[in-house]
Amino acid sequence: MHQERSQNWAAYGRYAVVTLLTLGAVQNGASTADGQYLTLRTAAAGVCGALLLLRPGHWLLAPAVTTAAAGVWGWPMLSLLLLALFQLAADRHVPAAVACAAVALTGNALLRPAISLWRPQQYGSSLFLLLAIVAGLWMGNRRRLVRALNAQVEHLRIERELREQAARVAERSAIAAEMHDVLAHRLSLIALHTGVLATRKDSLPSSVVERLLLLRTASTDALTDLRDVLGALRTPDAATTTGDPTTRGAPSPAERPAPVLRDVREVIEQARAAAQHIDTVIDGAPEEAPAAHRLAVFRLVQEALTNARKHAPDAPVRVRVDYRPPATLVEIINTAGTPTRQAVPSGFGLVGLRERVEALGGHLTAGPGGAGSWRLAARIPHPAPGPGPGPASASASASASEQIGPA
Template structure:
């Protein structure tokens, strides 16, 4: 049941209780005067019941009316006073509730014996008044505790959503920056080779020389545009001298580093990395890196199996580790998988992580290759 439905049920339950107690007060008041309903005690019971039901009234109206009615009308109106005192105590007004109870008892000391709060048990009404105040204090404290916990859970949920969105945004920025490095490298090679060929334009046919000049100019302009658009995505503290080399690194180097650190890693590679697009190779490196890191953190000493498939129609990555023990100095889990899922989704693939078999953990990704571009010859 949701919190909203719980509040509705509690509100309707309170309305039903107040109506029931109001009817009981009217019946008991009529019984004390020989069955007559048109009395001041009946009117007082109805007015007190309405004051308890109307939520827009000032907070002191219902307790004041119930105290006066009970002090003058006696025990038939006591249940309505108990509800008013309960509400006061639940709203952190216990001192006012105690004062209202004492005032009702003092005023009722001179009431007729038939409706006196002091008979037949001299301290019976005192006990009921005390229980109403204590119960209100307990319910109020519990209600505030639940509200505080709900607010804390909502705050943590919002904070986690913001952190996940930040991780996704950081991963998008990293992807763009990496692709900037790769594309800039490729465009530079195109501009370089076309420039070399352009120096021998006198030995080439005229149309070919023109096309080479156009290709060199276009690649140079594309390189400039690419740097203008995506260059700002680099870390502003990273200079040209300290910038990392192009990120098309080999996964084998990563595996060797893990083995040097003591991990048992079994690597299986099918196909050649060149069969996959550059963006796929970047994603493969990040996926394997995250899988080895998680295995080292959460299954220390367990063997890890890495399987890569580069060939079409898709690039496949699978990192599986056997059960193990968490490292004693394990840092809190971050949002690496969130960023990886964003990276794989941006490439049109999907990432699955979770238990696999008897206590093992599996990270698997499938990234489909883009459709080949058809090369159509010149029309005649």
């Protein structure tokens, strides 16, 4: 929008300059004809001005007509000739501009109009013609430079948007892979315990055995579906490294990452081992928050400590984590330190963290704090608790427990 407005103002300015120079040429032509405006030279000035303003046909048409008029009538057409040479040089037609200047000067030398281009100075108007060509070269180079810089800025903007989008997609893939680990573990526990209970079908009512078998089948089917849908996110190239269609997409034991539900204290201890000064306050137990919150807290603290170590390695860091309902709170503040020259901020780590936090219904803020410090804070609300068991469900649970009997 700003670029279009600048182009519009440039066009308006060009129209105004050409109009003023044309009026000046008409006035000069009339003054050399004893004040008569309806003459051939004033008409030629108007035609040259219109051609320079509209630029119809070939790019050489307007400069050629203006050069011819200046060669015949001399000084009254000088302003329009300077403008034509300026436009030729700005459009990188320097040989044509030099040729037009030479033709106009030669025509004046041969035809000798009333006020020649060789007057009133001894060297004539050749210096003005040369200055017009030089000014046109400078303006054209500047115009092309500005256009190239605008294209480069637009390219960088598009590249940054694509990199931000790639960071969001990568973070979503990481979330899916982590939740695959968590859900696979819990579904495996359900399938395992229901299978153990199903082995005691001789001492259980048939209705209970049927429900246990149904629960075991549903859990194993859900585990298979989860592995089919999200398992490929763990190792994208696994399908090309194995020829067995039954194991395609499943990561090998060496490729499986460490357990995802890691305690945030681990990454803090690792940072302290790297000589980073960290003051930690952790309220509540991690078990009070959902698994997705614990994964987000680990990533937030890990990214914040990494950035602090990268940009201000000698700055102390304060980490506060609160797992207690109604929301998981994270706040990391590092005071002003000595920035490292090797650190080149990209900002895409924060893009991924914001994508993760917003996917959980929370919000993240990151920016400079007071006295040159940097603050990262996130609030992730806990899911609303479901309705408690009613009398009917409580009695059904009690009767089912009585039917199952002691383990």
